Amino acid sequence: MRPRKTVRVLPGFGLTLGYTLLYLGLVVLMPLGALLAYSLSMSWGDFWATVSAPRVLAAFRLTFGASLAAALVNVAAGLLLAWVLVRYEFPGRKLADALVDLPFALPTAVAGIALAAVLAGNGWVGRWLEPLGLELAFKPAGIVVALIFIGLPFVVRTVQPVLQEAEKELEEAAACLGATRWQTFRHVIFPAIAPALVTGFALAFARAVGEYGSVIFIAGNMPMVSEIAPLIIIGKLEQYDTAGAAAVATVMLLISFAMLLAINALQAWGRRRKGEAA
Secondary structure (H helix, E strand, C coil): CCCCCCCCCCCCHHHHHHHHHHHHHHHHHHHHHHHHHHHHCCCHHHHHHHHCCHHHHHHHHHHHHHHHHHHHHHHHHHHHHHHHHHHCCCCCHHHHHHHCCHHHHCCHHHHHHHHHHHHCCCCCCHHHHHHHCCCCCCCHHHHHHHHHHHHHHHHHHHHHHHHHHCCHHHHHHHHHCCCCHHHHHHHHHHHHHHHHHHHHHHHHHHHHHCCCHHHHHHHCCCCCCCCCHHHHHHHHHHCCCHHHHHHHHHHHHHHHHHHHHHHHHHHHHHHHHHHHHC
């Protein structure tokens, strides 16, 4: 008896693989290749002089440092928010759930103007914070606040489905066996949501590194103080220094790729360890 042929919804492997590689090549690899080509048009000495300038290094430190801080804050805040939205019923829960997606839909320039209006010295919040010595507008701290705002949905929407699918019976069993709330969270809940948390962190970090519109309005854009790397790139393009802009962008690309690669390796190690434990 001849084995029955498997009926697939999509076309064959060769066609779908070819389309996938073509699409990725046109949308992802071609722009990155053009970026590297512009960078290679410079000599190594010019490239190093561009990316190692004190102003550029300060922008790198601020961009990646603020992005890392914002992503870490979003991991904790996003987990708490996702937990409340999934585990509790309260008036306005659906509205709160919808508001989480607002930074996705809101134009980044609008977000920047809104944050500046709130955090500036004469803003709704800034007028009360500045007398206490807490200045957020036109400072690195304001950049972190802006990046937290635009990155929070990535963590919430990554963790929320995992919490919804989690088996509450395991938590009840842990409680029946005498586990405390902290022990239940540490040994039952956290291992299940850890991969989603890492993914949310990676997405929030990647978005924060490349953010421009919501940051320039709140940063003040002062060189060596509150100037981000994307603004350096824009400035070089306005000066028709395409190669210099490509050099700065290449360093950002390499650092971001290295960090995402490390995060993916951490995720793979976590899955492997979880499989061995099972």
